[in-house]
Amino acid sequence: MRLSEFMVAEVERIVSEWEQFARVLTADEDLDRDTLRDHARAILLAAARNMNTAQTAREQVAKAKGEGPEQTPSLNRAASSHGELRHHIGFDLVQMTSEFRHLRACVIHLWVGSLKTPDLNYFQDMIRFNEAIDEALAESTAAYAEQVNHSRDLFLAILGHDLRAPLQAVSMSTEMLLRKGNLDADGLTYVAHIKQGARHMGAMVGDLLELVRSRLGKRLPIDPAPMDLAIAARVALAEASAGQPDCRPTLSVHGDATGHWDRGRIDQLLQNLIGNALQHGNRRIVTVQLSGMATEVVLTVHNPGEPIPVDAIATIFDPLVRSSSESLNNPSTSLGLGLFIVKEVAQAHGGTVEVKSTAEQGTTFTVVLPRNS
Structure with missing residues (x-):
């Protein structure tokens, strides 16, 4: 009997094995039979249908690399739902993935034990079965991880x-x-x-x-209104200087620095950029410059001092990222979110932010803000 036929014929037996193994994994004795079985039957039957579909050698190689087309939406749906539900009932990721490992071993063991005479096609069946299980495992793991991230973000x-x-x-x-x-x-x-x-x-x-x-997928909300970026910059510099009397940041304005922006968000952007420059550069030499263009205003914040490591440039605007030099040589209470907030504020206004840092020229953050957000 071909493997796909065996899986359909013995689906109840295989699902019972799945249930028994799942019960061993969890310490929750109150979980009922349906919860432990979850989407096992749907996954097995979808895998059997997948194995019966035609597949070229090129498609098989692509699937092995994770590049194949999505041929079994029913398998993906069942596996994704399984990952979500396993998270909800308290399984950890290792427990959930071990279910698939056991399922794979169980099906092959039972099928091989039922064979009377070997056939070359049986090896192809095993390959197709492993591909289907790998696809289901990938979907379940992705769905489980998404639930973990969502729960964490809700807690935060x-x-x-x-x-x-x-x-x-x-x-x-x-x-x-x-x-x-x-x-x-x-x-x-x-x-x-x-x-x-x-x-x-x-x-x-x-x-x-x-x-x-x-x-959580929500764009940073803004409420644009007419404002002067030069005034906001002066206020931000004054606040930074009040907290650090030894610093002497300077501001230069060229052209018209007015536009439609969210004042509160722009204050966040300025405070984080200036604070970052004061924290990591030479506190006595921090230069803020505003340049008014036809349709946008360019803000630069420059400071000399140690350059940003090349390997840190790519992730400097990512959340919860702090350099090793910061944590060892200049410890602070920062969560590593300041530059992430700068990027979010700039993008919410339709603008951009970038950084250049060398030992010779120092570090310069450049923010481009369209006048009408």
């Missing part, structure tokens, strides 16, 4: 949202102490430290929520 969203209330309470309490408290010099210093720490934590929470929003 809830965490970031819930942290806002206690942070606001801390900030309001420090304001009340400064207004009503009769504090000595030491007390004022302590309150200033608390206020600064709460502000930093608030910025980190805001960055975290922006990351989660982007991962």
Whole structure:
């Protein structure tokens, strides 16, 4: 009997083996029979149909490389649903993938034991069966991983949202102490430290929520209105200087720097770019330049100092990325989201951001913002 025929004829026996193995994997004794079997029957029958379809030698080679056409949508749907449900009932990724390993071994073992005489076609059957199982495993793993990522992002969203209330309470309490408290010099210093720490934590929470929003598939929301980028840059530089009295950043403006942008988002972009330059470059030499063009405004932030490593350039705008030199030589409370937020803000306005960094010329971030977003 050909393998595809054997799988259809013995599907109940094979699914029972799947159920028994799944029960061994999980410590949850309350899982019922249907839950343990899940999409096993659908996966097996779809795999059998896949094995009965014609396949050229070229298609077989392409499929082995993961480049073949999607020929079995029913197999993919069943496998994807299986990955999602296994995540929901508490299976980890190793447990789920081991189910497919056991399924493969079980089917081949039972089929080989049923054979009376060998046939050359049987080897081709085994190849086709392995291809189908690999396809199902890939779909299940992808669906499982997507569920893990979604659950993590929801947790981070809830965490970031819930942290806002206690942070606001801390900030309001420090304001009340400064207004009503009769504090000595030491007390004022302590309150200033608390206020600064709460502000930093608030910025980190805001960055975290922006990351989660982007991962959940939501474009950064903006509300463009007429504004002057030069004024916003001066305010951002003043705030940066207040926190670091030894720094002397400079601003130069060439041409018209007005346009339609979201003021709050632009403030985020400026604060992160300037803060990044102050943190990683020479604090006394940070230059911000605005150049008004016909349809866009170009913002550059330049600082001398150690260049960005070549291998870090490609991922510098990715979320949660911090260089090894930062973590060892210049530790901070940064989550590695500042430049990611810069990229998101620029793209939300239809603009771009890029970086160039050499030992001779220093590091320059360039943001191009269309005047009418």
